[in-house]
Amino acid sequence: MPEYSFLPRIVPLGVILLDFLFLLVAIPIEALIMNRRLKFDKRTSSFYAICINLFSSVIGWIIFFFMEPMLPVRFKSELIDYIFFNQIRYAYNIQTLIILTAFIIFFATFLVKYLLLRVMLISLREPGKNEQVSEPIIKRNSRRNYKSKLQNTNVITSLLIGNALSYSLIVMILFIRAAYV
Numbered sequence: 001m002p003e004y005s006f007l008p009r010i011v012p013l014g015v016i017l018l019d020f021l022f023l024l025v026a027i028p029i030e031a032l033i034m035n036r037r038l039k040f041d042k043r044t045s046s047f048y049a050i051c052i053n054l055f056s057s058v059i060g061w062i063i064f065f066f067m068e069p070m071l072p073v074r075f076k077s078e079l080i081d082y083i084f085f086n087q088i089r090y091a092y093n094i095q096t097l098i099i100l101t102a103f104i105i106f107f108a109t110f111l112v113k114y115l116l117l118r119v120m121l122i123s124l125r126e127p128g129k130n131e132q133v134s135e136p137i138i139k140r141n142s143r144r145n146y147k148s149k150l151q152n153t154n155v156i157t158s159l160l161i162g163n164a165l166s167y168s169l170i171v172m173i174l175f176i177r178a179a180y181v
Helices: 013-037 042-070 073-083 093-124 137-180
Strands: none
Touching: 013 042, 013 137, 042 073, 042 093, 093 137
């Protein structure tokens, strides 16, 4: 049997399944928030929620695999212990780092999701829906600017609420996992 150097010898199946569970938790919550707050229909909100969560998860794993070789040996061993054995051996000063990393991941994921949603909204816009030019240009431009600022704020708020709810439920799942495993 030929050896493939790009295939890992040990597959962290538990981490892969846990990430899949996180996606199964986050997608419906964020789709519901998009449906209710952004007034998308159910199919569109589900599509956007699936896309932004899958893409942000892939981007997160890519960043993780680029950052992991740069970690100090102590943190690498702690990470491997947590991924494969679900335990942290040396808990000194690691809680602060975990909390800081969790905040960074939350806001980085929020930023990635926001950028992905904006790109999708712009790229999937129907080309035939351009607004007609009317005579009161000054009034219209001020209304349009206000409307775009309001829509942008609504998208940011909705994504922040959806991200916070999904991350809260994910943290609850992690606490339950730590208590019973």
